[in-house]
Amino acid sequence: MDISVSVKQLTKKYKLYEDKWGPIKEVVTKKKLHKEFLALHDVSIDFPKGEAIGVLGKNGSGKSTLLKIITGIADPSSGTVDVNGTLVFLDVSSGIDPELSGYENIFMKGVLLGYSREQMLEKVDEIIEFSELGEFISQPVKNYSSGMRAKLGFAISVNVDPDILIVDEALAVGDSMFREKCMNKMNEFKEQGKTIIFVSHDKNAVENFCSKAAWINQGELIAFGDSKQIGSIYNEFMSGRKKLDEIKSSLEFIHSIENVSPEAGESGLSIGLEGYLYSSAPDFKGSYELVVKDTRTGEAIAKPLALSSYKGDSSLPDEKKDTSGFRISIDEQDFSGFLKPGKYSFLVRYKEEHKEGEFPLWAGNLDLNITEDMKSRYINKIKVENNTLALLVENVDKVQEQVNKIWFEEGTLNLEGVCFVRGYEVGSPEDAGVTLHVVNLESFKEEMYPVELRETDEITENPSFNPQGKNYNFAGFRAGISLDHLRPGRYEYRMTYQMKNKPGHELLIPVWASKRQEYPSEPFLWKDREIDIQTSTKYLRMTVK
Amino acid sequence: MFDIYKEMWQRRKMVHALSLHEIKREYAGTVLGSIWGLVNPLMRIAVYWFVFQIGSRAGKPVDGAPYIAWLAIGMVSWFFMNDGFRLSSRAFRGKRHIIKNTPFPIAILPAVQIMYSFYTHIILLVVILAVMAFSIDPSWFWLQVVYYDFAGLMLLLGLGAVTAPLVAISKDFGRFLDTVLIFLFWMTPILWNVDNAGRFDKIVKLNPFHYVVQGYRDSILFKSGFWEHPVYTLYFWIVVLILFALGNYMYKRMKPIFLDIM
Structure with missing residues (x-):
């Protein structure tokens, strides 16, 4: 990998004095009278050649200072900068003299960039x-609008053909047509193998335009890697x-899912995952588990994740390639009853002697080409959401259900309501079987109770x-739950x-109960x-103390 | 030890191009343009001549040369010294809007300002010499002006290199230099003859500007070569050398500081 700009251990200190005599007093009294402000602290980045690299950070984070040091406008307090090739710094107003005309400014800026008059005449x-x-x-440029100035500045900078173009939020001005033109020009640059360093606080601009990105916060490089x-x-x-x-602790791990192969068969759903995972901490000696988690309830299953050699083409460090690949398969039959309608995420749990934690596996580079839903007992969909992998499990059809009444009677909790599936006729109680599950939300153990279907004209007569005009005569239900077995x-x-x-x-389905006034x-x-019925989420929950 | 001067020399084309831009910039928006660069000094020469010759009856011929010619030649070289010094000392502060956001070799900026003053000076010099050729016979000694122009340029370069970083750091120092320039204008024998200084003439001559101003008069009016006062010439060049070394040191030392605070 060729490097176009390399900065090493860059630190920039500014001295802040409280009064304007401070510097003089300091020399005379030899006391330290200033506060030090670290605009950059030990930042090392290698900007690869021929790529667009974003530098993200909020205002005042030190990203502009970094640019100024790279361009040579400011000197670092310590550290080194190495630039290979000619460099143009594109700022809205840089090197534009308001007194001179636009035409003269073209030459003026050309001179500052080191081009002769003849060379500029050609351009x-x-x-x-x-x-x-x-x-x-x-x-004269002083008569220009700010948009016109930016256009002039950009036009000069990109047309002088630098090897490295540094863009500092310059595209915020100018109309959208021109912005698009600039983007096209910069894409052209990329194709020619030139390097673009693009500074912004807008992550979308960086994600769309750059392949790599660095994030700087309060003068510190937090992360450098894939822009997404x-x-x-x-x-x-x-x-x-x-x-x-x-974020910092999750950044310790570098990971990505690169391939997903789901399969739905007789024995249920099976999802194969391939990718890489390693810790950037040199002395990491922990173990990993792959975790699938129900995002609503938090119910999770885990499977040990073994690492082997990685054969993909990602730009992993060579020394990590032998021990960072993974290939794992999650089979529904091993975890029967776990997958239910809902949404699931894929995480990695790591365990070390003193600490453990979880992080979602990165899937931002995953190119999913699964268009068909997989059918097992449910409909299963695999998606990439917020750069992570998500499994959506849905019922094949929709159950209409409502709890009309809840009451306590001696040792029993009684529920009465309606449930049916549109289009599925229930003319007799033998047409459907309904079961009620009471699930503990900590242990996820469940108790099942039979449900009696009862005759009602509530649905059939309701246009x-x-x-x-179908027959839903047995859409009513009634169930009783014995309170004797309930644990807190x-x-x-x-x-x-x-x-x-x-x-x-x-x-x-989760039980829907929205008729609040009919419940205790x-x-x-x-x-x-002490048994408390909760329906504030419109779903039926219960707390036992 | 002389890195910044080396850089100025290596980038002389850039210095030249930027100084031409400075001229354009200075007269941008005016109808008469660079004619103003002539009118202003000529007016000032006329005013001083009127005050001293007519007003106070002090303007007697100096060593056989008419006072007006003597005054004009002195003023031409002084304008060069004055403008070059004033502008180069502000080279960094005045251009901070460019320094702050454009990467380029900023060490050349004092040289840009000096060359800008030099080019306007050449125009004025040519005009004055052309007028003078009517009353004084030109001689080969007129060519010696080239030497004194060179000496003036070098002196300004040294002074500019020393003062520009200081002015960039402290606005107060800029104000101080303005005062110094007024002082120097009256203390340099431009409007008055150094012979009148009597026993103070040694002190007056310590001022290196006097070497340049007097050299102009020697070349145009008195047909006297710089080799005729070798000690003074040696003194002048030693001063320039010290300024050069000091200027180089100042720039290296101050650059990181003024880049931060400007």
């Missing part, structure tokens, strides 16, 4: 054309979803539910609806237990 027509300034080119990966962690930080410490904990109610006739689907509002006391 001047192209520059004027690109700048779209037309006859304004002979007007960096963009997503930057976004997590900027939106306040994650703290810097959390908004039944416009086709939080519980969730689910329901299985099994069609006994064709098409014979089995559907699993006070906790019920039974023996030494």
Whole structure:
């Protein structure tokens, strides 16, 4: 990999004095009277040749200081900068003299960049054309609008043909047409094997345009790597979803899913994952597990993740290639009953002697070409969401369900309501089998209770539910839950609806209960237990103390 | 030890091009353009001549040369010294909007300002000499002006290199230099003859500007060569050498500081 710009252990200190006599007093009294401000602290980045590299960071994070040091406008306090090739710094106003005309400025800037008058004469027509300034080119720049100035600045910078172009938020001005033109020009640059360093606080611009990115926060390089990966962690930080410490510790691990091969067969769903994973900490001696987690309830299964040699073409460091590949298969049959309608994420859990943690596997570079849904008992979809892999499990059909009434009676909790599937006729109680599950939300153990289907004309006679005039006479249900067995904990109610006739689907849903006034509002006391029905989320939950 | 001068020399084309831009910039927006570069000094020469010759009746011929010619030649060289010194000392501070966002060899900036003053000086010099040729016979000694122009350029380069970083760091120092220049204008024998200084003439002559101003008069009016006062010439060049070394040191030392604070 050729390096176009290399900075090593760059540190930049600014001295801040409280009064203007400070520097003089300091020399005279030899006391330290200034505060030191570290604009950059020990930053080392190699900018590879022929790529667009983004530098992300909020205002005042030190990214402009870094640019100034690379371009030679500022000197570093310590560290080295190595630049291979000619370099142009594109800033909205850089090197533009407001007194001179646009035309003269072209030459002026050309001179500053080290070109002779003759060389600039060859380029001047192209520059004027690109700048779209037309006859304004002979007007003094002080009469230009800010957009026109930016156009002139950009036109000069890109047309002098530098090896390295450094762009500092310059595209914020100018109309969208011109911005697009600039983007095209910069893409052309990339194709010619030139290096572009693109500074922005906008992650979208960096993700769209750059292949790699560096994130600088308060003068420190937090991460350097794939632009999408960096963009997503930057976004997590900027939106306040994650703290810097959390991000830093998750950055210890470099990982990516590169291939997904799902399969749905007789024995259920099976998902094969391939990719790489390693710790950038030199002395990491922990073990890894692959974790599949239900994002709603937190229920999870884990499988040990063994690492072997990696054969993909990603730019991993050579010394890591032997021990960073993984290939694992998650089979539904090994974890029966775990996959239910819901959403699942794929994480890695690491365990070391003193610490352990979890992070979602990165899937931002994954090129998913799975268009068909996989059918097992449910419909399974695999997607990339927020640069991570997600498995969506959905019922084949939709159960309409409502709890009309809940009441306590001696040692029993009674539920009464309706449930049916549109289009599936239930003329007798033998047409469907319904089961109620009470699931402990910590241990995920469940108790099942049979549900009695009862005759009701509530659905059949309701034209908004039944416009086709089908027979849903046995849409009512009633169930009783014995309170004697309940142990303290939080519980969730689910329901299985099994069609006994064709098409014979089995559907699993969380129990919906939105008729609040029909449910007990006070906790019920039974023996030494206190049972509280909760429906604030519209789903039926229960706490037992 | 003389790195920055080496850089100025290596980038002489850039220095030249930028100094021409300076001229354009200076007169951008005016109708008469660089004619103003002539009108202003000529007016000032006329005013001083009127005040001293007519007003105070002090302007007697100096060593046989008419006062107006003596004054004009002295003023021409002084304008060069004055402008070059004033502009080069502000070379960094005045261009900070460019320094702050354009990467280029900023060490050449004092030289740019000096060359800009030099080019305007050449125009004025040619005009004055052309006028003078009517009243004084030109001689080969007129060519010696080239030497004194060179000496003046070198002196300015040294002074510019020393003062420009200081002015960049401290605005107060810039104000101080303005005062020094007014002082120097009156203390350099431009409007008055150094012979009148009597026993102070040694002190007056320590001022290296006097070497250049007097050299101009020697060349145009008195047909006297610089080799005729070798000690003074040696003194002058030693001063220039010291300024060069000091200037190089100043730039190296101050550059990181003024880049940060400007």
